[in-house]
Amino acid sequence: MAALSMWDRWRDSDVWHSFKRSPTAIVAALIAAVCLFCSLFAPWVAPHNPFDLATLNLMDSRLPPAWLEGGNPSYLLGTDDQGRDILSALFYGARISLLVGLASVLLSLVVGVALGLLAGFVGGAVDAFIMRVCDVMLSFPSILVALLIDGIGRALFPNAHDTLAFGVLIFAIALTGWVQYARTVRGSTLVERQKEYVQAARVIGVTPLRIMARHVLPNVMGPVLVLATIQVAAAILTEATLSFLGVGVPPTSPSLGTLIRIGNDTLFSGDWWITIFPGVMLVLIALSVNLLGDWLRDALNPKLQ
Amino acid sequence: MSALVEVRDLARVFDVSAPWLNRLVERKPRQFVHAVDGVSFAIERGRTLALVGESGCGKSTVARLLVGLHAPSRGEVHFDGQRIDSMAAGAALRALRRRMQMIFQDPYASLNPRWRVLDIVAEPLREHGLVQGAAAQAARVGELLRSVGLAEADAQKFPHQFSGGQRQRISIARALATEPEFLVCDEPTSALDVSVQAQVLNIMKDLQKARGLTYLFISHNLAVVRHVSDEVGVMYLGRLVEQAPKAALFSQPRHPYTRMLLDAIPDIGMSGRARTPVQGEVPNPLDPPRGCAFHPRCPHANERCSRERPALATFQGIRVACHAVEEGRIR
Amino acid sequence: MSAPATTTTPLLEVKDLVVEFPTRRGTLRALDQVSFSIAPGEILGVVGESGAGKSLTGAAIIGLLEPPGRIAGGEIRLRGERIDTLPPEAMRRIRGKRIGAIFQDPLTSLNPLFTVGQQLAETIRAHLPLSEQQARERAIQLLADTGIPAPEARFGQYPHQFSGGMRQRVVIALALAAEPELIVADEPTTALDVSIQAQIIALLKRLAREHGTAVMLVTHDMGVIAETCDRVAVLYAGRVAEIGPVAEVIHRPAHPYTRGLMGSIPAMDGERERLAQIEGAMPRLNAIPPGCAYHPRCPHVEPRCRAERPELMDAGATHAACWRVAAVAPAREGTA
Numbered sequence: 001m002a003a004l005s006m007w008d009r010w011r012d013s014d015v016w017h018s019f020k021r022s023p024t025a026i027v028a029a030l031i032a033a034v035c036l037f038c039s040l041f042a043p044w045v046a047p048h049n050p051f052d053l054a055t056l057n058l059m060d061s062r063l064p065p066a067w068l069e070g071g072n073p074s075y076l077l078g079t080d081d082q083g084r085d086i087l088s089a090l091f092y093g094a095r096i097s098l099l100v101g102l103a104s105v106l107l108s109l110v111v112g113v114a115l116g117l118l119a120g121f122v123g124g125a126v127d128a129f130i131m132r133v134c135d136v137m138l139s140f141p142s143i144l145v146a147l148l149i150d151g152i153g154r155a156l157f158p159n160a161h162d163t164l165a166f167g168v169l170i171f172a173i174a175l176t177g178w179v180q181y182a183r184t185v186r187g188s189t190l191v192e193r194q195k196e197y198v199q200a201a202r203v204i205g206v207t208p209l210r211i212m213a214r215h216v217l218p219n220v221m222g223p224v225l226v227l228a229t230i231q232v233a234a235a236i237l238t239e240a241t242l243s244f245l246g247v248g249v250p251p252t253s254p255s256l257g258t259l260i261r262i263g264n265d266t267l268f269s270g271d272w273w274i275t276i277f278p279g280v281m282l283v284l285i286a287l288s289v290n291l292l293g294d295w296l297r298d299a300l301n302p303k304l305q
Numbered sequence: 306m307s308a309l310v311e312v313r314d315l316a317r318v319f320d321v322s323a324p325w326l327n328r329l330v331e332r333k334p335r336q337f338v339h340a341v342d343g344v345s346f347a348i349e350r351g352r353t354l355a356l357v358g359e360s361g362c363g364k365s366t367v368a369r370l371l372v373g374l375h376a377p378s379r380g381e382v383h384f385d386g387q388r389i390d391s392m393a394a395g396a397a398l399r400a401l402r403r404r405m406q407m408i409f410q411d412p413y414a415s416l417n418p419r420w421r422v423l424d425i426v427a428e429p430l431r432e433h434g435l436v437q438g439a440a441a442q443a444a445r446v447g448e449l450l451r452s453v454g455l456a457e458a459d460a461q462k463f464p465h466q467f468s469g470g471q472r473q474r475i476s477i478a479r480a481l482a483t484e485p486e487f488l489v490c491d492e493p494t495s496a497l498d499v500s501v502q503a504q505v506l507n508i509m510k511d512l513q514k515a516r517g518l519t520y521l522f523i524s525h526n527l528a529v530v531r532h533v534s535d536e537v538g539v540m541y542l543g544r545l546v547e548q549a550p551k552a553a554l555f556s557q558p559r560h561p562y563t564r565m566l567l568d569a570i571p572d573i574g575m576s577g578r579a580r581t582p583v584q585g586e587v588p589n590p591l592d593p594p595r596g597c598a599f600h601p602r603c604p605h606a607n608e609r610c611s612r613e614r615p616a617l618a619t620f621q622g623i624r625v626a627c628h629a630v631e632e633g634r635i636r
Numbered sequence: 637m638s639a640p641a642t643t644t645t646p647l648l649e650v651k652d653l654v655v656e657f658p659t660r661r662g663t664l665r666a667l668d669q670v671s672f673s674i675a676p677g678e679i680l681g682v683v684g685e686s687g688a689g690k691s692l693t694g695a696a697i698i699g700l701l702e703p704p705g706r707i708a709g710g711e712i713r714l715r716g717e718r719i720d721t722l723p724p725e726a727m728r729r730i731r732g733k734r735i736g737a738i739f740q741d742p743l744t745s746l747n748p749l750f751t752v753g754q755q756l757a758e759t760i761r762a763h764l765p766l767s768e769q770q771a772r773e774r775a776i777q778l779l780a781d782t783g784i785p786a787p788e789a790r791f792g793q794y795p796h797q798f799s800g801g802m803r804q805r806v807v808i809a810l811a812l813a814a815e816p817e818l819i820v821a822d823e824p825t826t827a828l829d830v831s832i833q834a835q836i837i838a839l840l841k842r843l844a845r846e847h848g849t850a851v852m853l854v855t856h857d858m859g860v861i862a863e864t865c866d867r868v869a870v871l872y873a874g875r876v877a878e879i880g881p882v883a884e885v886i887h888r889p890a891h892p893y894t895r896g897l898m899g900s901i902p903a904m905d906g907e908r909e910r911l912a913q914i915e916g917a918m919p920r921l922n923a924i925p926p927g928c929a930y931h932p933r934c935p936h937v938e939p940r941c942r943a944e945r946p947e948l949m950d951a952g953a954t955h956a957a958c959w960r961v962a963a964v965a966p967a968r969e970g971t972a
Contacts, residue, residue: 017660196415200479203372203407204429205399218419359829468917469686498685498856498918503900503911510910525830528859532902532911555904569834570904571859573886586799586832 018299025299028291035285039094046091047074050084051252057083062266065273078273080262086273089259090281096255097285100166100248101236104173109228111174112181113217119182120189121212127186134179142176143241149175150247165250169242173235180227188220222300229293233286240282256282308347308383309519310371310405310487315380316543317341317366321591338590340366342543343380345617348536350486353513353520355534355551357527357566361590363543364523368491371521372407384487403433406480410492412472416464422475423460426450429482449478453508470501474508481512489521494529506533527570531555539563542590542598549623559625561603561635597628605629646673647715647850648697648818654709655692655701655874657921664921666692668874669710671948674818679844679851681861681882684871685897687918690854693871694820696720697852698737699727714818733763736811736849740823742803745810746795752779752806753791756813763814778809783839801832805839812843819844822854837864858901862886870894873919873929875945880954890951891958892934928958936960 019025038045049055061083064071071078077086119130137145146169153168192198193216201211236256242248243257244264251258256278263275322328322335341363348354356364369375371382373389382390384401392398406429409415416425426446430436436445447457453474464472473493480488490509494502510533512518524530530537531551538548539562547560558564585602588594597615600606607628615626629635655667667689674680684690695701697712699719712720719730731737739745747755756775760766766774772791779787782805795803804824811819821840825833841864844851853865861868862882869879870891878891889895899912916933919925925932931941940959951961 196409196411197417199369199374200407200409200415200476201428202374203402204432204479204483205402206428206432215417215420219417359831470917499858500685500897500900500914501917503902503913506902507910507913526902527830528902528904531904565831569831571834571837571857571863573859573862573901573903586801587829 015296015299019295022295022299024291025295028288028295031284031288032292035094035281035288036098038091039098042088042091042095046085046088047076048085048088049092050089051092051254059083062271064271077277078271080259080274081266081271086259086277089254090256090277093254093256093259093278094281094285096249096253097236097239097257097282100170100173100239100255101232104170104235104239105177105228105232107170107174108177108231109181109224112178113185113220113224115178116182116185117189117212117217117220120186121193121208121216130182131186134182137176137179140176142173142238145176146172146238146242147245147247148172150242154247162250162252166253169239169248172242173238176238177231177235180231181224184223184227185220188223189216192216192219226293226297226300229296230290233289233293236282236289237286307349309350309385310348310521311383312347312367312371313345313381313383315341315344315367315370315382316378317363317370317375318378336591339543339593340590341370341377344540344543344545345380346538346545346548348487348519348521350519351513351517352535353522353533354536354538355522355524355530356538356540357524357530358540359525359566359587361542361587362540364540365491366543367540368407368489368521368523372405372489373402399433403429403483404485405487405489406483406485407489407491408473408476408480408493410495412469412476412496413464415476416472418464420463421460422446422450422462422464425464425475426460426479426482429479433483435483445482446478449481450475452481452512453478454504468501469497470505473497473505477505477508477512481516485518487519487521489523491523492525493522495524495526502529509533527555527566539566542588542593544598544626545617545624546599546627547623547625548617553623559620559623559630559635560599560627561605561629562599565602597626603629605635607634645716646713647676647678648674648852649713649716650693650697650710651713652710653693653696653707653712653720655689655696655705656708657705659704661922665708665924666705666874666921667696668924670871670874670876671710672869672876672879674850674852676817677844677848677850678867679841679853679865681865681868682852682854682871683856683858683861683868685856685918687873687921688871689874690856690871691822694737694822694852694854698731698735698820699724700731700737732759732816733814734817736814736816736819738804738807738811738819738821738824740826742800742807742827743795745807746803748795751792751794752798753793756791756806756810759810759813775809775813778813779806781812781843782806782809783835784809800828801835804828804832804836808836808840808843812847812849815847816849818850818852820852820854823856824853825860826855826857833860840864858886858897870897873924874921875929876948876957877930878951878954878956878958879948880951884953888953889956890954890961891930891956892936892960893930894956896933 060072060075060079061081063075063079065078066073066076075085079085115130119127149172150168157164198211198215201215239248239255240257240260243255244261246261248257249255259278260275263278267275317340319338319340320335321338323333327333344367346354356367358364366375370377377390381388384405387401389398389401423443423446426449427442430442430445436442443460446460450457450459455471455474467475494505497505506529513520522530522533534551536548536550537554539546539560541562547563554563558567588601594601596612597610600610603610610628615628617624617626618631620630650673651671652669653667654665654669657664657666670693672680682690682693696707701707707720711718714734719727753772753775756778757771760771760774776787776791779790784790784802784805798806824840825836828836837860840851855861865882867880868882868885870877870885872893878885878889878894885894886898889898896912896914900914902911914933919929927943928941928946931937934941938959946957946959948955948957949961
């Protein structure tokens with residue numbers, strides 16, 4: 001069998017094949033891709049910039065969606081109480097949500113995987129200590145931890161720069177997520193550590209750090225990817241919850257959660273579109289990412305083939 | 306001393322006690338397993354010593370003690386006249402360890418599934434800085450693969466594209482990368498089919514002749530041991546009970562356990578020879594018998610055997626640890 | 637073509653058995669027209685290397701093929717009645733009552749949550765109309781028969797309190813519990829030490845003779861076959877390469893593969909500088925060559941071997957699937 005390029009191997013792999021055969025996965029991937037595209041290229045894709053105060057027209061506020069009576073075709077999904085186009089706000093808001101979600105997952109992944117590797121590889125007191133910290137962290141509800149960190153952050157830096165506020169938020173969400181990675185990776189590391197290729201590396205004289213990084217790490221990343229995919233959805237929802245409560249992203253860069261909160265006040269007075277559309281977008285993103293994660297977990301599980 | 310490898314009173318104790326909290330609450334005592342309990346032997350340059358025994362006898366632990374995967378609890382390991390078990394970590398130790406390598410039992414777990422064969426075989430070269438530059442490394446890897454009967458193009462493939470026997474050859478190629486003088490082989494063919502085993506054993510013998518390698522060969526399969534070894538050591542519950550040149554061991558086994566082992570091998574020749582029925586099972590290593598470890602199963606045991614542990618004594622060029630042999634009760 | 641008929645009605649008859657695995661890359665034939673028979677009370681060995689299909693043969697007979705594997709052709713008859721086409725419920729009744737099974741790993745063959753006695757008694761009562769007390773007595777008797785000391789005490793113990801060899805004895809007791817006519821044993825001694833292996837082989841042989849049970853012993857270890865079996869079938873790439881009485885197949889094999897196999901086994905007698913080795917490897921299921929599956933590795937290959945697949949043919953003392961069977965004089969291995 002000739003050596004195959006990486007692309008060939010991917011195309012021939014079970015994962016790709018399982019993807020092709022799963023309508024749920026394909027649809028979920030498409031939706032996620034569209035959301036990602038719109039949010040990444042929001043400045044070019046969105047018909048308006050809802051956060052540029054200069055372009056806002058208060059006369060156009062509280063317009064219903066275009067297909068309803070009183071709607072304006074240039075504001076496809078209507079406007080809110082300040083004249084901001086909902087559709088554009090969706091794109092910009094999704095951008096923030098995804099940014100915060102992905103960044104916090106990346107941070108918690110790096111920290112969790114590193115700690116899990118360390119715990120599994122070194123063992124002994126280090127392992128026991130890290131696992132006890134995990135146990136303690138798991139006994140706090142994640143929202144409360146995020147609120148706590150956020151509150152501390154605001155108390156420490158009352159006139160904080162926006163970027164710092166983002167940093168604190170990402171840190172707060174990451175703090176609640178790393179435990180899952182640590183425990184999963186620790187379990188896998190314990191298994192891989194016993195395998196003979198690790199012992200062979202030790203006999204060759206490779207340092208423990210290099211063994212961890214170059215031998216064990218690639219082999220424990222599988223479950224981590226699945227976890228990360230599902231956690232992105234959780235992180236986005238956590239951020240949305242915090243923003244809804246008013247303690248998330250700064251008001252100058254509203255995320256989907258902020259939009260939901262803004263619309264919440266006017267929900268029962270009849271302007272339903274201001275809340276509902278951001279809500280639907282949030283659900284779509286979370287759902288598609290979750291479904292992708294589910295499919296990925298089944299696809300990577302050889303016993304379910 | 307011409308012995309390349311020498312081991313004196315080597316021992317390794319594993320702490321298998323329950324976790325501290327459990328011990329505290331349930332008042333359990335600490336438990337230890339004497340996996341290796343005072344083993345001494347020497348291997349001459351260019352020769353093969355085989356260690357045989359059943360599961361739990363400690364032969365794999367001896368192998369790991371020699372290459373430094375475990376630290377000995379007691380005893381000394383000498384390589385080329387220098388003591389390596391107590392040597393401080395550093396360049397000198399690394400240089401010595403480079404001259405000994407190991408081949409493992411499981412061909413499916415001994416190669417990193419995510420690495421290409423090229424990286425797997427080149428790792429020792431890179432780690433010790435023996436060959437610089439990607440091209441030179443690739444050339445050396447190709448040469449190593451050819452020496453074990455594989456093709457140079459195989460370097461670009463991944464382990465899962467190979468069969469068990471081919472993977473074991475890749476392991477051998479990797480072990481030979483640093484041009485070692487001493488190879489510890491831990492059941493290298495136990496997981497392979499008979500015809501594949503024949504291929505791998507032949508390669509190992511050829512390599513030994515071509516490069517003057519010294520082998521420590523661990524196995525539970527006496528027929529394989531007979532084929533590859535010069536000297537054979539029999540282990541039981543962490544102790545060496547008999548050591549003899551191959552011909553002597555197989556034609557005239559002294560120790561009752563050796564006799565029992567040889568008797569238990571299924572007779573493919575179907576010569577219809579009479580066999581002594583085998584009794585009992587290997588005792589729990591957490592609670593080994595007092596005195597001679599084999600005495601509960603031994604047809605020749607007497608009162609002394611249950612009290613006093615026999616020392617490895619030399620009789621007519623053969624080392625046996627048995628009171629009955631020493632007292633002349635068995636011929 | 638079926639294997640040579642025995643003088644009495646065979647207990648188990650397998651004719652042209654085909655087992656396939658549909659995969660997304662095409663259908664793989666794991667067993668390709670395998671035929672053999674077992675007489676009542678006979679011990680048949682099924683030997684082969686990894687991938688030859690010997691475990692699948694056992695699984696197909698017991699009816700425990702893992703999906704998507706399925707029987708795609710041929711017949712399996714137990715005392716003349718077909719069992720491969722039975723519905724799952726009927727097969728379940730046969731399994732255990734008429735066919736017993738022993739698997740390789742004694743650790744996973746027993747349920748760790750129930751005592752050994754409970755598992756034995758449950759099996760007995762599932763197939764025999766006995767009361768709880770009668771079942772218990774029978775279970776203790778079985779434990780004693782399999783050489784377990786102090787069976788009354790052991791009855792109430794859990795599997796983890798037994799050693800590997802003891803567990804395998806319990807598994808044998810379980811297999812014999814309902815007095816089956818046939819036992820399928822898949823590598824029963826591979827996970828055990830050599831000394832224990834000898835004990836278990838002797839036990840299996842003795843009990844089989846005492847109860848008149850036929851045994852189909854699947855293993856890769858030729859030594860075990862030599863000690864235990866009356867006849868042996870050698871499998872290669874899902875086909876029967878040779879079948880015949882054990883002494884003949886071992887000492888006077890007719891098929892080149894069997895000869896190569898015998899030659900590569902390190903023997904306890906005699907010295908050999910190099911083991912005879914067969915070049916190449918067994919073909920993967922998706923790359924089985926046309927004609928005779930062994931022809932790429934065979935030192936005696938002829939044009940016919942590449943084109944036509946040989947059936948089992950009379951080779952004197954054995955039956956071998958080889959076109960040259962009549963021409964090549966059977967000799968002791970080592971000269972092949």
